[in-house]
Structure formats: structure tokens, C-alpha cells
Amino acid sequence: MRKLYERLPGPAPVRVLILVVMAVVAFVLLIPLFEWAGTFLDDGGVIGALVDVGPGLRI
Amino acid sequence: MIWAGVLIFAFLAYQLFGTSIGTNRAQNEAEQQLDTIFESAIEELEASGVPVPTDPPLVPTDVAPTLFPEAIPVAGQPFARILIPSIEMDHVVWEGVEREDLKNGPGHMPWTALPGQPGNAVISGHRTTYGAPFFSLDEVKVGDSITMETATGSHVYEVREILIVDPTAVEVTEFREGAWLTLTTCHPVYSAALRLVIHAELIEGPNFDFVQHQAESVEASS
Numbered sequence: 678m679r680k681l682y683e684r685l686p687g688p689a690p691v692r693v694l695i696l697v698v699m700a701v702v703a704f705v706l707l708i709p710l711f712e713w714a715g716t717f718l719d720d721g722g723v724i725g726a727l728v729d730v731g732p733g734l735r736i
Numbered sequence: 737m738i739w740a741g742v743l744i745f746a747f748l749a750y751q752l753f754g755t756s757i758g759t760n761r762a763q764n765e766a767e768q769q770l771d772t773i774f775e776s777a778i779e780e781l782e783a784s785g786v787p788v789p790t791d792p793p794l795v796p797t798d799v800a801p802t803l804f805p806e807a808i809p810v811a812g813q814p815f816a817r818i819l820i821p822s823i824e825m826d827h828v829v830w831e832g833v834e835r836e837d838l839k840n841g842p843g844h845m846p847w848t849a850l851p852g853q854p855g856n857a858v859i860s861g862h863r864t865t866y867g868a869p870f871f872s873l874d875e876v877k878v879g880d881s882i883t884m885e886t887a888t889g890s891h892v893y894e895v896r897e898i899l900i901v902d903p904t905a906v907e908v909t910e911f912r913e914g915a916w917l918t919l920t921t922c923h924p925v926y927s928a929a930l931r932l933v934i935h936a937e938l939i940e941g942p943n944f945d946f947v948q949h950q951a952e953s954v955e956a957s958s
Contacts, residue, residue, distance in 0.1 A: 678738075704746060707743075707746065707747075708750070711746075711747050711750045711751065714747060715747075715750075715751045715755070715865055716928060717927075717928055718751055718864055718865060718926050718927065718928065719751075719862050719863050719864040719865045719866075719868075719922045719926070719927075719928055720903075720922065720928040721833065721835065721838040721843075721860055721861070721862055721866075721922075722860045722861055722862065722863060722870060722920045722921035722922045722928075722931060722932075723833045723838070723843075723845075723860045723903075723920065724858070724860070724901075724903065724904075724905060724906055724908055724909050724920050724931055724933075725903070725904055725905075725906045725909070
């Protein structure tokens with residue numbers, strides 16, 4: 678984290694702002710991964726949700 | 737190592753708190769709209785000429801009771817409310833059990849009976865994420881009541897059976913004689929490995945007399 682901070686251009690407030698923006702962007706990019714991993718915690722409790730056989734149909 | 741910790745913390749924070757933000761907003765908005773949705777559904781039923789519970793009785797009481805059908809809900813839209821007083825649960829129910837539907841709250845399986853109607857109405861909901869509407873479902877006991885509010889009125893069910901089954905146990909969603917409500921959610925908490933299933937039978941509501949009469953007719957003919 679410190680190395681990354683030192684590589685950033687500009688004065689301290691600008692560097693902190695860039696770090697915050699980078700963290701937000703990283704979080705947004707991670708959401709699809711989190712959504713997928715979250716199905717192992719809780720997939721909605723639907724019975725027969727393991728196989729999609731078509732729009733609105735599951736077996 | 738630190739980054740892995742940050743990632744896991746962010747994942748858990750997102751799942752346990754982040755996913756609930758949108759769900760709570762959707763529930764609050766639906767709560768405001770539900771009376772209007774009920775009124776529209778009743779207007780739709782009246783326009784199509786089917787009996788609605790608010791009609792004055794047109795037939796003598798010694799003939800077969802009337803079935804009050806429900807308007808077909810719009811996919812992906814709220815259409816009912818579920819209340820379980822014993823666990824202080826009160827949520828708006830959506831039509832559909834696709835991932836997007838269940839992000840808003842409990843969802844009704846479209847290919848099963850509608851709540852309050854003869855058959856088996858199946859409703860699924862998240863246990864730990866997206867507002868966790870069914871978090872405390874394991875505290876429900878046999879004999880507890882579950883109320884479904886729809887356009888045709890309040891339908892009260894009594895819990896008859898509680899099961900733990902595999903996620904592929906589709907038999908719990910099959911048609912049942914009488915009027916039943918089946919709730920399904922993940923089990924145990926923080927795992928999608930199994931399903932907690934609650935079967936409840938209709939004991940009160942606009943269609944209770946019809947369902948009772950139907951059951952008596954079947955018994956008499958057998």
C-alpha cells in the first residue's frame with residue numbers, strides 16, 4: 678500500500694484521492710465476482726435451482 | 737496476506753450488508769404500491785366477470801361455496817405480502833424466482849398455485865443475503881400461523897410440516913390436494929448446501945370454504 682502511494686503523482690491530498698478512487702473502482706469490478714461467490718453462501722433457496730433448462734424453467 | 741484479508745472482509749461486508757441496501761429500498765417502495773396493486777387486481781377480476789370476495793353473495797348459502805380466483809401477477813412485480821407473527825416477519829412477495837426477482841424479496845414460483853388458491857403455492861427467499869427475509873425461518877414451529885395477503889384478502893395457513901431436503905427435491909413443490917403454502921430457503925445459515933422447507937395448510941380465508949367443500953366431495957365420492 679505504501680509503495681503504491683509513493684508511486685502516485687502529486688501532493689498528498691491528490692494521492693489519497695487517487696487511492697480512494699482506485700479502491701472504489703476495484704470494488705465495483707469485484708462485485709460480479711462477489712455475486713458469483715455469494716451463491717455458495719445463499720442462492721435464494723429455490724428448489725431445483727441447480728440446472729437451468731430454459732427461460733423461467735428449472736429442474 | 738493483508739490484501740487477501742481485505743478482499744475477504746470486502747466480500748463479507750458486501751454479502752451481509754451491501755446486498756441488503758437495494759432489497760430494503762425495493763421492499764419499501766413495494767410496500768407503498770401494494771394497496772394500488774391490490775386495487776388494480778380486483779378491477780381486473782371484476783372486468784373479467786369472475787367473483788371477488790367483496791361482492792354481495794349472489795347464491796343461497798346451502799349450495800357449493802364460490803372459488804375466488806386471483807389475478808395473474810406480472811412477472812418480476814410485487815403482488816402479495818407474507819407475515820409470520822411468531823418470528824415477526826413481514827415482507828412483500830414478488831412474482832418469480834429468478835435471481836433478479838429474489839434480490840427484491842421472497843419470490844413466488846410462477847408454475848405453482850397462487851397463494852390462497854387450491855394447490856401448492858411455493859415461495860422461496862434468501863436466508864443470509866439480500867435482506868435475508870427468511871433468516872429466522874428455522875424458528876418457525878408446527879402449528880404457527882402464516883398469513884398471505886393478496887388482492888382477494890388474507891389467507892391464513894397453519895404450519896404442518898418442516899423438512900430439510902436437497903436443493904433438487906422438486907417433489908416438495910408438486911401439486912397437493914387442498915390449499916397449501918410451501919416456503920423454501922437455504923439451509924444451514926451461510927450455506928446453500930440444503931433447503932429448509934415449510935409446508936402450511938390453509939385454515940382461513942376467502943377460499944377456505946371452497947377448499948373444505950372440495951375435500952368433503954372427494955371423501956364422499958371415494
